[in-house]
Amino acid sequence: MRLAREGAAIIAVDICGPVSTYNTYEPATPDDLAETVRLVESEGGKILAEQADVRDSAALRAVVDRGVEQFGRLDIVIANAGICNWSRFWEMPDEQWETLIDVNLTGAWKTLKAAVPALIEGGRGGSIIVVSSVAGIKPLPGQANYAASKFGLVGLTQTAAKELGEYKIRVNSIHPYGVKTPMGTDPGSLVILEKHPHYLSSFGTILTEHPLAGTDDITDAVLWLAGDGSRTVTGSQVALDMGNTKV
Numbered sequence: 001m002r003l004a005r006e007g008a009a010i011i012a013v014d015i016c017g018p019v020s021t022y023n024t025y026e027p028a029t030p031d032d033l034a035e036t037v038r039l040v041e042s043e044g045g046k047i048l049a050e051q052a053d054v055r056d057s058a059a060l061r062a063v064v065d066r067g068v069e070q071f072g073r074l075d076i077v078i079a080n081a082g083i084c085n086w087s088r089f090w091e092m093p094d095e096q097w098e099t100l101i102d103v104n105l106t107g108a109w110k111t112l113k114a115a116v117p118a119l120i121e122g123g124r125g126g127s128i129i130v131v132s133s134v135a136g137i138k139p140l141p142g143q144a145n146y147a148a149s150k151f152g153l154v155g156l157t158q159t160a161a162k163e164l165g166e167y168k169i170r171v172n173s174i175h176p177y178g179v180k181t182p183m184g185t186d187p188g189s190l191v192i193l194e195k196h197p198h199y200l201s202s203f204g205t206i207l208t209e210h211p212l213a214g215t216d217d218i219t220d221a222v223l224w225l226a227g228d229g230s231r232t233v234t235g236s237q238v239a240l241d242m243g244n245t246k247v
Contacts, residue, residue, distance in 0.1 A: 002219045003226075004045030008076065011067035012036060012049040013060070015081075019103055022085040022096040024188030046071065054081040054107030060114035074118040076226045079108040080131040082149075084183050086192045089144035097145045104149035109156055116164065125168030127226045130157045131218075132173040137237060138245045141199040142192045150175075154237060161235035170234035174221050177205065177241040178212040185212070206243025213240060 004010055016030045033049050040047040048067050052059040068074050082104045085096060108130055119126040135143060136150030153173055161171040178184045193199055205211070221240055224230050239245055 001039055001043070001045075002216070002223060003076075004040045004047065005043065006223065009046040009067075009071040010040060010048070011063060011071070011074075012047060013052045013054070013063055013081075014049075015053045016051045019083050020085060020096065020099045022087070022093075022099075023083055023186075024085065024191075025182040025186040027182075054111055055102050057110045057114065060110055064114050064118055068118050073122050073124070074115060075122070075124065075126045077112065077115045077119070077126070077128045078131070078222060078226075079111045079128070079153075081107050081111070082131065082133075082183075084143065084146050084186065086142050086188050087145075088142065088192075088196075092145060100145040101149050101152075104146070105152040105156070108153055112156070112160060116160075116169070119164075119169050120167050126170070127230075128160065128164075128169065128171040129222050129225045130171070130173040132157070132175050132237070134175050134177045134239065134241045134244045136173065137175050137239060137241075138202075140202050142189075142196065157237070158235045165234065170225075170230070172225050172230070172233055172236045172238060174218065174225070175237055175239045175241060175245070176213055176218055177244045179218060180212045180214055202247075204244065204247040205241070206246060208242075210242050213242070 014028050014033050016028050016033050018027050030051060033051065037047050037049045048070055050063050052063055083100055085100065087096060112128060130153050132153040133150040135147040136154050139147045157171050157173040164171055217240060221238055
């Protein structure tokens, strides 16, 4: 909504359904995607929204192609798809590890791979924002798969920044702590933290009056990285963590 209010035409993709049997929070639904379309269009915005899986390269390329054909250009890419679930690493089933890595890390790579040719062809530069996590800066117990995926996104971000600099395309990652979303308020986290209470020491913050960020807090950072105000910033990791990475 905020991007649309700023004048951006939106290409939105969501799988709109369950991804992993190990997730303990409700996924987005087709109704959620339809509501996003309604909200954007109710304010006069333009949006192309399609149900697609970030693990499906062909589907992503097709959506990008349709979006560029409809709106005429691509300038900003936000790689935001991700899931989170909990287990100690040696007790984690292979499927739990592999599905999360496929969505969070490989899905981001496929998103960038599908979008970058249109950015380059446009010849205007652009901005790519990769949504990582505090777990991509500071490892957190109980989620080795999640931390591995989010650290991997830092490597992807920094490499992409170096490779795309000649095209005036900036690439940065943002690193939120908890956010007020179904994933950010997942009751599944309480199970492992109650079972292993010493893990809680890794989850403290400095700004304790903000236990969780709002979605607008994340959007503020995305808008800054998408705009000219951050024109000197690339290959950077922007922590939106209430100080968690310093605890």
